[in-house]
Amino acid sequence: MSTTVSIIGGSGYGGGELLRLLLSHPNVEVKQVTSRSHLGEYVYQVHPNLRKRTQLKFVDPAQVEPVEVLFLALPHGKAQGKIDEYAALAGKIVDLSADFRLKDAANYQKWYGEAHAAPEWLGKFVYGLPELHRAEMAGASYISGVGCNATASNLALLPLVKAELIDLSAPVVIELKVGSSEGGAEGNPGSHHPERANVIRTFSAFGHRHTAEVIQELGVSNVSLTMTSVDLVRGVLATAHATVKPGVANKDLWKAYRAAATENPFVRVVKEQRGIYRVPEPKILAGSNYADLGFELDESNGHIVSICAIDNLMKGASGSAVQCMNLMLGWDETLGLEFAGLHPI
Amino acid sequence: MSTTVSIIGGSGYGGGELLRLLLSHPNVEVKQVTSRSHLGEYVYQVHPNLRKRTQLKFVDPAQVEPVEVLFLALPHGKAQGKIDEYAALAGKIVDLSADFRLKDAANYQKWYGEAHAAPEWLGKFVYGLPELHRAEMAGASYISGVGCNATASNLALLPLVKAELIDLSAPVVIELKVGSSEGGAEGNPGSHHPERANVIRTFSAFGHRHTAEVIQELGVSNVSLTMTSVDLVRGVLATAHATVKPGVANKDLWKAYRAAATENPFVRVVKEQRGIYRVPEPKILAGSNYADLGFELDESNGHIVSICAIDNLMKGASGSAVQCMNLMLGWDETLGLEFAGLHPI
């Protein structure tokens, strides 16, 4: 018998991708999907890939009925004010927004510029990256989303931090190159195609909100994220520059990265000596939940360049959310996330 | 128990896509994949999306062992000379190349410029488009591939021809806009990114070989295909210009197109009055096996514009090949082809 799920906020990119995944998930049945702006429309009119896959129409959020798992895919700031209502609808909630990622209300205020509307809920949510919190997710009731840039950054640094290979007193600079779907489904003057095509546009030199998730989750406090838009729809590449501790050599790095790949079904190490695809690249990850990791160590000065590629809408949002659901319900965490990605693309 | 399959020619785009599909097909087990140029390499070194999905390595074609179904994904002209050998290896063969698509050896010579090496085999193959030959495929032993441009053209015209709505004595002009993966995995001066990016390049005004498949399969003899490359990797859009018979109205067209969608699980009609995606578009089909159809009738002069969008590597090649295998083995034709495609992309 299928587990029932509904999605609050289904017309955005995160919600649409979530819907696609849940519609083909073997263990769940999607009951309702909401959208105020597209009320009454078939979901395939907004997400054209779902034509002939579902006859669901967008309903009003007020009409959502109780289900076993409720996914929240609202714009940031919208879920916190109604979290009690949502919790009355479902015993388990996965919230893709930024509302419940940070543990500390003061920290939330610092990075988001306003007081949190439900600070008492912050402690109830598990941060939604399975690679960091798999054990806590088993049986959890509330799981947050992840920032896509935070995820690429956290996974780029994960092997290094876990194996204690880098000097955390030295600055860590993470350069992120990102596709246009990161900006969401609503357009703005800068996303108009003639202006957005062909760009290499650095829109945040430092201070991006996702930085807070790297600091919180990895304890890397001296860290900067620099964000640059490039001409791609889906994908993030995080290139982290750090300094290894004295004596750390390539063999230590290989061991740490391989361990990450062994422990995590969606982590792969990409470090080839031949062929076209020698390093992690987001383009081949479109639609897949993989995080591809690679690294290069400059032995002359201990400078390590650690790279992580993901699909921002999958591993960086909806894919991780489904993986979290799988874990919280005790299922194989790869269920419904089997798509391998395409080549060429 | 799984059906065993192998692929001759697995390093090209068609072979790689086929491998991806077969690796996740619930009923089959992939035994061997060949490549001379990548002998001994892991298949994931060439098709990086398959990393962590298979440990298969490319083997020599001479080492292929008997299987139940053999897929041939060789460059055009290579399968015909060895078809007897291949037939000795497997009772069922699906050949993706152009070698066994045309029924008539003289016709083959006309379009391909050389005599066919195994004309006696031409009659044994069913033409590999399920939407045209579903019934014959049940129990068939040999099925050919399809030309990707031919497929987009044939499906654009199928509802019109089947319902006898267009005047076959009037010229039919089909304009095809195609992505770069059509050219295959081998580069050439014109596929070098600085030269190929941003193009709108009409590389064939008429006389393209795939025209032969439109003439043979639909009986539309007064037809021209004009081929234009655009900046996209996967996808074909065929825009067919024809003339309806006197008296044909929009309701007749709706009936014919809806019938095509009802009879064929991978055919959809896209003709919306609102939203962004009102007409068939290849971009949302990347990785999916759908063929999206649309049409517009100019009632003032009977000019009909019929549109078909496909992923050239899926419905136009490997996806149709898997669909054919499903049909020849009596399985649900959608098995292993469930991926919905992505939005946005």
Next chain:
Amino acid sequence: MSTTVSIIGGSGYGGGELLRLLLSHPNVEVKQVTSRSHLGEYVYQVHPNLRKRTQLKFVDPAQVEPVEVLFLALPHGKAQGKIDEYAALAGKIVDLSADFRLKDAANYQKWYGEAHAAPEWLGKFVYGLPELHRAEMAGASYISGVGCNATASNLALLPLVKAELIDLSAPVVIELKVGSSEGGAEGNPGSHHPERANVIRTFSAFGHRHTAEVIQELGVSNVSLTMTSVDLVRGVLATAHATVKPGVANKDLWKAYRAAATENPFVRVVKEQRGIYRVPEPKILAGSNYADLGFELDESNGHIVSICAIDNLMKGASGSAVQCMNLMLGWDETLGLEFAGLHPI
């Protein structure tokens, strides 16, 4: 001494391109540029390529002072209601919009869906394509703009019509593939980068307004324009399908196309047997005023495919407008239009 010019409507793409051209034109001095939405901003804040090229700021249209030549680059429908005011400011006007392209008020109403606000002015304007009206432009006071798609279509057909090589009773189908800058500087849901990137999107099967300019200018009445957006910012490729008169051979075509190139400094014939660039392609025309023409004749049935590539913002809008100014002032028509275009790009 420089001729003074001003631009009404300078924040759009046509106006910006015009400004770029006029700022480096050896014979003119740009006095004022207007924009209501960007009032008071430096023009380089909207057109970033003009940084360090001009300190002009956008002024209110009401503040425009008399000049020798006034360019109107307003959205369609805006110039006609104020044409008397504008005519009071300058003895010579070049209007880039659609307002004064059609000669006949009834025809305007048919294609634009509303009555023309200044029908008495229609006859005063010369249609702004120098390749068709060069002689009339010498000394003219009012010149209209051209539709970019109309221009690509008209130039694709020009050699054929002028030399009377095609059968005008047979239907002419023109397929246009266009970049995103055609849609103008204002975004819409479909121009949001994640939705607009990678498209092959047929947004008009027939009935596009620019059709009226092909009918008027070339007398080709049985003509359809089919418009498809592709992933490119600047550029239009028109592919015209027509039927030659009996007996017309390749040598007749060569003669007609070569004549067009000889008579028109911005027309080139591209029909090579080797190299990457054998046919007209818009990508190499970005920023240039050339129209590249090519053709292929199917001698078996008289089907001719005639191709024209232009930059929609140059030859299809602002470049032609400057060329018209040059001609109306008796200057060399290539003045200020010398940029060759880039390779690679």
Next chain:
Amino acid sequence: MSTTVSIIGGSGYGGGELLRLLLSHPNVEVKQVTSRSHLGEYVYQVHPNLRKRTQLKFVDPAQVEPVEVLFLALPHGKAQGKIDEYAALAGKIVDLSADFRLKDAANYQKWYGEAHAAPEWLGKFVYGLPELHRAEMAGASYISGVGCNATASNLALLPLVKAELIDLSAPVVIELKVGSSEGGAEGNPGSHHPERANVIRTFSAFGHRHTAEVIQELGVSNVSLTMTSVDLVRGVLATAHATVKPGVANKDLWKAYRAAATENPFVRVVKEQRGIYRVPEPKILAGSNYADLGFELDESNGHIVSICAIDNLMKGASGSAVQCMNLMLGWDETLGLEFAGLHPI
């Protein structure tokens, strides 16, 4: 009377761009252009933008006659072996390759992996970045080219180093995002469009040869260049991460960057608070010789992010070469380099 120039190596991208610039340069006459692989072809068959601009054909390098200025645009390593021959042909030489950029033969060997063939010539060349060596160029006989990535890096750091605002003992990390034309006109498996499109591909984590030019020219020794290919044809964005000295504030930075823009006609500062183009972006520089600079200072930790955008084929290669010629001949350094770039593009 025009100065005579010839180009050795004219079929590559640098040579082609140089030819375009020189053909429209008011003071020079192009006598000959060489290419072995395209011997006898019209240059417009390789550089299609030059059709109708020149009837020059590629000649054999052995047939080059004496001229006043000889440009060398050969692949790296080819000029050094024949520099005596070339010097016999012209009193002034500008070499675009890497052969004469480094002052020290041992340093050349270190970075290029082989001994220099003409070490005695290294000292005779002025390094070809006018922003660093303008005074020396007046009257110079030999000027080297510049590495495109080195140029973006050097100009990103120039204001900071010149005004002594950064701590040179702290590491400097420069992240470069580059277009596909950087790889030159010869294709390779990774430049095949289906593989190269949509990439974010980090092809060099550190150790790129252009690093040597940053160390030599700016004296910044603790520097790493990380190179990432993105989906663009022309353009480089360098994002330099450095640490300012204690007490350095935004006003100091503004002063330094403004000085760079005042002293150098092709340097601009881009740091806007509104509009779409607030930071330097390479896309609007295609075909222009500008270097756009911007910066952001994190006052909490002294982390400065300094950005430079250029067109790799212009300011990063051929544009700088023409600027050098202008300076060595005592002309206005902007001659022939007036193109403003395009918007939109």
